[in-house]
Amino acid sequence: MKKRILALLMVSVLTLQLAGCDTANTDTVGKETQDSIKDMFNSARNDRENTEESSAGEDTEALETEEPGTEDADTDTEVRYQDDYYEFVNQNLLSKIELAATDAHWDWFGELNAVVSSEMEDIIDELAGDGNTYEKGSSEQKIKDMYECVTNMENREKTGLGPLKPHMDSIRNASSIDEYVDALAHLSGEFGFSSIVGGYNIMQDKADSSEYAVYMMYADTLIGKEYVEGENTQEYMDLYLDYINDMLMEFGMTADEAAQSTDAIEGLLREICASTLTTEQLYDPAVTYNVYTAQDLQALYSNIDVPKMLKTLRIDGQDRYIVMDVEQAKKVNSLLEEENLQALKDYSTFVMLNDTAKYANANYAKLSDDMRNALYGITESWGDEKTWKNLTQDMLPWDFGMIYVEEHFSARDKEAVEEMIGQILEEYETIIKRQDWMSDATKQKAIRKLDTMQVKIGYPDEWPAARDMMQVTPVSEGGSLLSNLLVSMQVAIEDSLNKLGTKVDRSEWDVTPQTINAMYDPLNNEIIFPAAILQAPFYDRDNSYGANLGGIGFVIAHEVSHAFDSSGALYDEYGNYNVWWTEEELAEYKKMSESIVDYYSEYEMMGVKVNGDLTLMENIADLGAMTCITSIIGDDAKALDEAFGQMTYNWASEDTASFMMYLLNTDTHSPNKVRVNAVLSSCDAFYKIYDIKETDGMYVAPEDRVGIWK
Ligand SMILES: [Zn+2]
DSSP states (O other), X not given: OHHHHHHHHHOEESSHHHHTTTTTOOOOOOGGGHHHHHHHHHHHHHHHHHHHHHHTOSOHHHHHHSOHHHHHSOTTOOXXXXXXXXXXXXXXXXXXXXXXXXXXXXXXXXHHHHHHHHHXXXXXXXXHHSOOOOOTXXXXXXXXXXXHHHHOHHHHXXXXXXXXXXXXXXXXXXXXXXXXXHHHHHHHXXXXXXXXXXXXXXXXXXXXXXXXXXXXXXXXXXXXHHHHHOSSOHHHHHHHHHHHHHHHHHHTOOHHHHHHHHHHHHHHHHHHHHTSOOTTGGGOHHHHOEEEOHHHHHHHTTTSOHHHHHHHHTOTTOSOEEESOXXXXXXXXXXXXXXXHHHXXXXXXXXXXXXXXXXXXXXXXXXXXXXXXXXXXXXXXXXXXXXXXXXXXXXXXXXXXXXHHHHHOOHHHHHHHHHHHHHHHHHHHHHHHTOTTSOHHHHHHHHHHHHTOEEEEESOSSOOHHHHHOOOOOGGGTOOHHHHHHHHHHHHHHHHHHHTTSBOOTTOOSSOTTOOOOEEETTTTEEEEXXXXXXXXXXXXXXXXXXXXXXIXXXXXXXXXXXXXXXXXXXXXXXXXXXXXXXXXXXHHHHHHHHHHHHHHTOEETTEEOOTTTTHHHHHHHHHHHHHHHHHHTTOHHHHHHHHHHHHHHXXXXXXXXXXXXXXXXXXXXXXXXXXXXXXXXXXXXXXXXXXXXXXXXXXXXXGOOOSOO
């Protein structure tokens, strides 16, 4: 859980692929259906082209005068583009998409991910069946032996929690808070497990991003603050408590013991969540960047021996420690009392079981799988083979990444996208120059941030050290899935400890090339486009210029815009947290932000209002991106229509009700339909090419349209 939140803090992502990657996974499509996906994709494209023609037509002059949408649209549909552009453009596509029982969500990111994943599955199949022995340490050896560890259920049953057992015992047998914290510190220092206290991460220092710093992480809040405290989430909370209970029984507790422990864990969880930052606060460095010395830390955690803990964690001797959630740390400290010892031990026991369930024996893995399915409204599991192949890919992301690049990367597409990035950066410069609320000095700083922005496309020049460090011990040499998982966790810790005290290498990649996504990283002032995003429908060399601008162009402009969203704007061109705006400008920025919060809070899905605060950064990025794209296109109505249509099409999605609830509670992006309609309704160019009347659903009065970058 913490690692995922960490990713959120470091990188603003385009969709929920990173923010909630596991949960949004839709790769349920095996090799056998791959061709049919491509067919469906092609037919969906044709549908859209037809739809677009009906909404816009070839003749752009007619566009403005003849209400083409009503005239040419399908007669059996009642959706008008003037009322609901998203629904109008996507209705044919979405009518063909039926969520499988194994899916919580469908969108193009998931669809492409399924294709990538099925290609990786072919590689696994080939290696598993070829009867060859590969050189130790080669990607082939690692993948082949890892897959055997994953699929050998006899070995997994025999292993049980074996390699974890001594560590679990050290928690279970702790007879004082001191022994308990010591056990946690050993677990965190060696493997990176963190539950209540002692978790840390080594990341770029926000105040000086050329250096690394130690960030003291917060307690694991399990299902998360939003569900624990939400108004509409009680049924999910009940479900999660049942899961805790079942896991503890599987661990060996009696029904009574498990029930009692579950109650105690819930009590701690509610107390911790009440003192935990909201997701949107986690993006605010003014809230999360709190510098502590070792002495300050001791004062904060007065109930434990801090020097001893830091030594066990192997992070003693630092001149600064960054505490991300001070109020939560105070709360945790207050709970570290002997009277809570049993509840704390149960809490940490459950976190370890939860963190490793997927890799343990069948019963734990099933409980974890069932929980996830229930939370997202999935009614059928993937089945063993699919689950095993996904797990194998998760364990060796960079080995699969190397193979992906060898087989799929096109230098020609890279060049075309680079050109478009140049054009978008230039357009942002023009947009910044025309802002009358910004002083010339501030504009110069903003432009410098654009000029120095690093661009990463495709894959890294050098593969991360962690790839070589990760070695797989086969079953024949005593390895198991769980023992190899622990090795991968040790590798992550060693890799980050190696970095502490060195200068940051900004050419490193944190994201694999097979990732279907794009990111902006404020600490490196860089945009990242992994190889796998450079494909249709996001980028297609056969598409028109307008369509590609609405596709990959919108994605690029969205990421660039994160450099100036409510969080990104607080970092300078070096990636340092350094407020470079005047007081008046910040006040103006805040005023515009508040209008954006109010504007989005009026939209709803399933009767639940969008959380305008949670989604502010992403909404600013979407609004800015649309300004940029439409400014580049100018008055070309046909290109504008193509761009609007492509952007809308790329954000088509279907969700189960439970998954939509999950998104509304936790995703920093607005739901896809809102992302499209809210942005277009605030876009002046949209009104220029379509005939939208005051009485139409898409209409927003000019003075009520929002955005920072207009
Ligand atoms: Zn974003």
